[in-house]
Structures are given as structure tokens and as C-alpha cells.
Amino acid sequence: MMTRSYWHQQDRAPAISCDVAIVGAGIAGASTAFWLKKIEPALDVAVIDAAEVGTGASGRNAGFLLQGIATDYLTDIDRYGRKAAQRLWQFTMENRQLLESELDPSAIDLERTGSLIVAGSDEEDERLRASVAPLRADGIPAAYVPPEKVRERTLSRGFFGGLNVPSGAMCNPLRLVQHILQMSRAQLFERHPVEEFKTAAGDVHLLTRSRTFRAAQVLIATNAATISGVERPDTLIRPVRAQMFSTRPHSPRRLPMPLYSHEGNYYVRQLDSGELLLGGARHQHADDEVGFEDRVTEPVQDALRDYLQRHFPWASGAKVQRRWSGTMGFTDDGLPLFGEVSSAPGSFYAGGFNGHGMGMAFRFGKLLAELLLNRARPAFADLFAQDRLNEQAVSLAE
Numbered sequence: 001m002m003t004r005s006y007w008h009q010q011d012r013a014p015a016i017s018c019d020v021a022i023v024g025a026g027i028a029g030a031s032t033a034f035w036l037k038k039i040e041p042a043l044d045v046a047v048i049d050a051a052e053v054g055t056g057a058s059g060r061n062a063g064f065l066l067q068g069i070a071t072d073y074l075t076d077i078d079r080y081g082r083k084a085a086q087r088l089w090q091f092t093m094e095n096r097q098l099l100e101s102e103l104d105p106s107a108i109d110l111e112r113t114g115s116l117i118v119a120g121s122d123e124e125d126e127r128l129r130a131s132v133a134p135l136r137a138d139g140i141p142a143a144y145v146p147p148e149k150v151r152e153r154t155l156s157r158g159f160f161g162g163l164n165v166p167s168g169a170m171c172n173p174l175r176l177v178q179h180i181l182q183m184s185r186a187q188l189f190e191r192h193p194v195e196e197f198k199t200a201a202g203d204v205h206l207l208t209r210s211r212t213f214r215a216a217q218v219l220i221a222t223n224a225a226t227i228s229g230v231e232r233p234d235t236l237i238r239p240v241r242a243q244m245f246s247t248r249p250h251s252p253r254r255l256p257m258p259l260y261s262h263e264g265n266y267y268v269r270q271l272d273s274g275e276l277l278l279g280g281a282r283h284q285h286a287d288d289e290v291g292f293e294d295r296v297t298e299p300v301q302d303a304l305r306d307y308l309q310r311h312f313p314w315a316s317g318a319k320v321q322r323r324w325s326g327t328m329g330f331t332d333d334g335l336p337l338f339g340e341v342s343s344a345p346g347s348f349y350a351g352g353f354n355g356h357g358m359g360m361a362f363r364f365g366k367l368l369a370e371l372l373l374n375r376a377r378p379a380f381a382d383l384f385a386q387d388r389l390n391e392q393a394v395s396l397a398e
């Protein structure tokens with residue numbers, strides 16, 4: 001943290017007071033603001049961001065609105081237990097339904113295409129196929145797509161079978177976060193990096209270079225970034241880099257839905273205007289693809305290019321137009337979390353969507369709003385409360 005002179009101190013804008021201040025104008029912060037104002041319209045809510053709305057991962061992702069956590073249900077069941085796996089899928093399905101019922105689908109370019117998860121190996125194929133029965137038994141519509149149908153529907157080669165989830169969808173993620181914030185009617189303060197979190201006389205003070213925000217309660221929704229004064233272990237939400245590229249408009253649309261493959265390590269979609277958007281390949285370079293540095297690297301970009309050529313011959317001549325990266329927040333068990341700030345009861349931090357924020361965060365914002373409003377323990381809170389990580393022995397399945 002930098003020191004501040006007497007003159008800088010004198011030059012500060014007047015402090016702003018509000019009921020709830022949210023730090024971070026990504027999908028998590030925006031969604032929480034939306035639900036706070038929906039539940040308590042008179043509440044004074046301020047959203048503060050170091051940069052602009054959606055500058056972080058929320059404006060840099062592929063816009064896949066996937067269902068579930070891992071790509072196949074069996075893996076979720078192995079990891080979390082049957083009951084928790086079912087509830088996690090239910091959570092993402094609610095997220096999808098709420099996006100549709102609470103927002104204007106045309107404002108976020110929502111495409112109700114379903115999603116297609118395809119296998120890169122025999123073994124993955126088997127797990128996708130075997131996921132169908134438990135998914136259906138648990139009330140989640142899904143269908144196995146045999147390899148020849150995968151080839152036919154996506155004009156691809158080299159994949160095995162796949163899993164079609166009809167409630168999967170895609171959207172324009174930057175418009176989504178902008179739209180949620182606009183609908184929330186919360187006050188927005190961009191270009192205000194919060195440097196310090198302090199408590200004084202029962203309030204929280206958030207110090208930025210130019211002004212202080214005073215709030216009765218605060219939500220820190222800064223993804224993997226930490227803030228001085230908030231006791232949160234650095235490793236709780238780890239920064240992990242993801243890279244993407246987009247091509248020039250290449251061909252009429254041939255890929256009708258978001259396609260996720262190789263255990264979710266690659267993801268590709270095509271826009272109506274013909275551009276292809278492709279991301280992933282970090283699993284081959286996992287040790288390098290960590291931290292907050294915003295840059296693209298040749299090995300990952302080359303791997304993405306190879307993937308496109310290998311699996312989509314019709315797209316092999318597509319010219320890459322834009323390359324970019326973003327920071328995802330990863331947790332030890334693959335699930336997002338919230339925790340209470342120890343020095344400020346009633347204030348929370350939240351994040352760690354493990355690359356699935358679009359599929360979860362609107363519903364997660366509802367949960368966070370209920371927590372901040374001190375409603376009875378909100379539904380699903382047991383799945384995401386940080387304490388679960390301190391008690392690894394206690395399985396989510398219980």
C-alpha cells in the first residue's frame with residue numbers, strides 16, 4: 001500500500017455512506033446488488049470497482065451457461081456425493097431459470113440452444129453415457145448423443161459421443177453483467193480501487209485513493225483478489241489464468257450450440273455472424289497458467305489453434321482476430337464459497353467459481369443477498385459456506 005500525503009488527504013472527495021457496499025462489479029457483485037434491491041428496494045446499495053463493469057473475468061469469458069459442475073454427473077457424484085451433486089445441478093438449473101425470468105433475454109443475447117459436452121476419449125464417453133440414467137432419475141433432462149450424431153450436428157471429427165443438456169445455453173457475458181447492474185438500480189462507482197477495509201464505530205470503511213465509502217455491511221466480490229484488512233488466506237481462492245481467441249467471421253454458422261470437450265478443457269462456440277470463439281488448453285500448461293498476469297502465451301494459443309484444425313476441418317482456415325486472457329478463481333473442492341469477515345460480522349467475501357461463474361453466480365447472488373439481509377440460513381448455503389473446507393472430514397454428501 002502507498003503512503004498518502006497531507007495534500008492528497010485534503011483533496012479527497014466527500015465520503016459516501018450506504019447500507020451495503022459491494023466491492024467488485026463482476027457477475028457476483030452485480031447479481032448480489034440485483035437481489036438486494038429486489039428484496040429490499042429501499043436499501044442503499046453501492047457497487048465499487050477498481051476498473052469498469054465486467055473488466056474482470058465476467059467480461060472475458062465464453063458466455064456458456066452450463067449446468068452442473070464437472071462435465072459429467074458421475075464425476076460430480078464421486079466428488080460430492082449423490083445428494084449434493086443433485087443439489088448442485090439444481091442450483092445451476094435455477095440460475096438458468098432466473099436469468100430468463102428476471103432479465104430481458106434479448107438484452108443479454110440469450111441463446112436457448114442446449115449445451116453439448118463431447119468426449120475426447122473412450123473412457124470419458126463411457127462416463128457421459130452412464131451419466132444419463134442418474135441425471136434423469138434425479139429429474140435433470142439429458143440425453144446421450146452417439147459419435148455419428150456428434151459429427152453430424154457439429155461437422156466435427158475426432159470426438160467420441162456426447163451429452164446433450166437441453167437447459168444449457170449461451171449469452172453475451174459482458175452484456176449480462178451490465179444488464180444485471182442496470183436492472184439493479186444500485187449506485188455504481190467505477191475506477192475506485194479499494195485499498196483498505198477498516199471498521200470504525202460499527203461501520204465498515206472502504207478506503208480508495210479519492211474517497212472513503214462507509215457502509216453498515218460489505219460484500220467483497222473481487223474474485224481471487226484480496227483486500228488489505230480482510231482476513232482471508234491468499235490460497236482460499238487461487239488465481240488461475242484462462243486464455244481464449246476469436247476468429248474473423250469465417251463461415252455461415254455451423255456450430256449451433258456451445259460445445260465443451262475433453263473434460264471441459266476446451267470450449268468452442270460460433271456466433272451468428274460467423275466468428276468462432278475458442279478457449280481452454282490450460283491443463284497442458286497448468287503450472288504456467290496461474291496468477292493475475294493478463295497475457296496470452298504461444299503454447300496455449302498454439303494448442304487452441306491445433307484443436308480447431310484437428311476437430312473442425314471446416315474452420316481450419318479461420319483467421320484469428322483477437323486473443324485474450326482472464327483470471328478465474330479456483331478453490332480446493334471446485335465449488336464457490338462465501339465467508340464472513342472476522343473483523344466485521346455481517347460482512348462477507350465470496351467468489352471462486354472455478355470457471356463456471358456464468359452458470360452459477362446469478363443464483364449465488366440471491367443467496368448472498370439473503371445472507372446479507374440476515375434471512376434464515378438461505379437455501380444451498382451449506383454447500384458453499386467456507387467452513388466446509390476446514391472440515392474436510394465432513395462430506396458434503398452428509
Ligand SMILES: Cc1cc2nc3c(=O)[nH]c(=O)nc-3n(C[C@H](O)[C@H](O)[C@H](O)COP(=O)(O)OP(=O)(O)OC[C@H]3O[C@@H](n4cnc5c(N)ncnc54)[C@H](O)[C@@H]3O)c2cc1C
Nearest residue numbers: 024026027028050056057058061062064194326356357358
Ligand atoms: C477466458 C475465460 C473463459 C471463461 N468461460 C466461462 C464460461 O463460458 N462460462 C462460465 O460459466 N464461466 C466462464 N469463465 C469463468 C467466469 O468468467 C467467472 O467465474 C466469473 O466471471 C467470476 O465472476 P466474479 O464476479 O467472481 O469475478 P470478476 O468478474 O473477475 O469480477 C471481480 C471484479 O472485482 C474488481 N476488483 C478486484 N479487486 C478490486 C479492488 N481492490 N477494488 C475494487 N474492485 C476490485 C475487478 O476489477 C473485477 O471487476 C471463464 C473465465 C475466463 C477467464
